[in-house]
Amino acid sequence: MLKAIRVHAPVSRSDLPRLTGLAAGTISQTTAELVARGYVVEARETEKRSGRPRTYLTIASEGPLVLGAVISTTNTLLITFVDLNGTIRSESELPFVGPGSIAELAERVAETIAQAIDASRFARERIEHVGIGVPALVDSVEGVVHFMATFEDTPYPFAAAVADRIGLPVTIEKGTTYKARAQHWHGAAQGHDTFTLVNVGLSLDSAAYSDGLPRVGVHGFGPELAHVRTGSPDDAELCYCGSRGCATTYASIYSIVLRGFGADAAQLDPRNEAEVEALFIELLDRACAGDSDARAVFDTAGAHLGQVLASYVKIADPGLILIAVPDMRFERVIQEAFSAALNHGILPPILKMTEIRFTLQEKNWHSLGTASLALEKS
Numbered sequence: 001m002l003k004a005i006r007v008h009a010p011v012s013r014s015d016l017p018r019l020t021g022l023a024a025g026t027i028s029q030t031t032a033e034l035v036a037r038g039y040v041v042e043a044r045e046t047e048k049r050s051g052r053p054r055t056y057l058t059i060a061s062e063g064p065l066v067l068g069a070v071i072s073t074t075n076t077l078l079i080t081f082v083d084l085n086g087t088i089r090s091e092s093e094l095p096f097v098g099p100g101s102i103a104e105l106a107e108r109v110a111e112t113i114a115q116a117i118d119a120s121r122f123a124r125e126r127i128e129h130v131g132i133g134v135p136a137l138v139d140s141v142e143g144v145v146h147f148m149a150t151f152e153d154t155p156y157p158f159a160a161a162v163a164d165r166i167g168l169p170v171t172i173e174k175g176t177t178y179k180a181r182a183q184h185w186h187g188a189a190q191g192h193d194t195f196t197l198v199n200v201g202l203s204l205d206s207a208a209y210s211d212g213l214p215r216v217g218v219h220g221f222g223p224e225l226a227h228v229r230t231g232s233p234d235d236a237e238l239c240y241c242g243s244r245g246c247a248t249t250y251a252s253i254y255s256i257v258l259r260g261f262g263a264d265a266a267q268l269d270p271r272n273e274a275e276v277e278a279l280f281i282e283l284l285d286r287a288c289a290g291d292s293d294a295r296a297v298f299d300t301a302g303a304h305l306g307q308v309l310a311s312y313v314k315i316a317d318p319g320l321i322l323i324a325v326p327d328m329r330f331e332r333v334i335q336e337a338f339s340a341a342l343n344h345g346i347l348p349p350i351l352k353m354t355e356i357r358f359t360l361q362e363k364n365w366h367s368l369g370t371a372s373l374a375l376e377k378s
């Protein structure tokens with residue numbers, strides 16, 4: 001309902017049943033609650049006309065705020081205060097001292113959030129919910145981190161640990177889910193309630209939306225396409241998950257750079273996103289200029305990305321797949337091998353009905369996504 005009011009505001013209460021598909025009774029009850037909580041403001045129609053005057057609803061821009069925080073792999077916290085319209089009210093990136101364990105990470109994150117709130121001009125009481133993006137395997141429902149490449153002390157009740165320290169409700173989520181949410185609220189998936197996002201980043205990541213909310217399984221996990229095997233286990237690269245031949249070891253930016261630069265990239269720190277991305281763009285330049293070695297690396301990436309998506313389309317019937325990339329030329333250089341793998345791997349009628357679209361990664365969607373998480377959970 002908040003989504004409908006945000007998109008159509010000012011919206012007459014009598015139009016909401018048509019816009020949301022909810023019953024009129026539910027609309028009255030919920031709008032009354034939203035008004036009471038300060039989320040929504042009502043205005044009576046001022047123009048004179050026959051019949052009952054209409055009540056118009058808008059989102060209260062001076063009402064509650066939500067706070068989104070994204071943990072980067074280089075020990076910074078990107079913190080965003082967002083109002084219920086989804087407008088960014090304040091944004092800052094704060095460094096913290098590198099933690100030695102996941103418990104310490106939760107502590108540092110809590111301290112940094114508390115600092116950011118103190119430094120902001122917003123009263124703590126105005127903050128309704130905190131959403132935190134964690135680069136890990138996360139059970140978002142229970143707030144537990146189950147696997148993190150850098151620490152071993154998992155599972156760990158991360159959300160509860162942070163919430164205890166800052167005294168605000170906290171929801172955590174893995175990186176790609178909040179990127180999917182940002183696409184849903186602000187980006188290429190606006191108006192699509194059901195879609196899957198595949199993010200071609202340092203690793204290959206994925207998240208699914210269904211009926212307007214993230215789709216997770218029994219244990220709160222989303223689809224992990226990165227670790228679906230597309231290579232032969234005998235001669236395939238070792239993945240950071242411990243398995244061999246995972247799709248991410250062929251089609252992620254980091255693996256593409258490793259393959260493209262060989263021994264020259266052996267010392268490259270996989271967490272140094274800026275450096276990995278710069279090398280990726282250099283390789284892309286070469287492939288676009290016709291360099292056959294560079295092209296071969298992108299052919300391999302395209303083939304494995306196509307293969308993992310072919311399996312996923314058959315299992316999940318996702319309707320729309322958005323592939324977020326750091327440079328749109330990526331679509332062009334993988335196209336041939338990617339299409340061949342899809343055509344080879346999916347029944348033509350299913351492939352025809354599935355929309356697969358490339359979209360550019362937007363940097364500030366990290367923060368918009370976690371803030372929208374807080375919006376959804378408020």
Ligand SMILES: [Zn+2]
Pocket residue numbers: 226227239240241242243246248
């Ligand atoms: Zn893996």
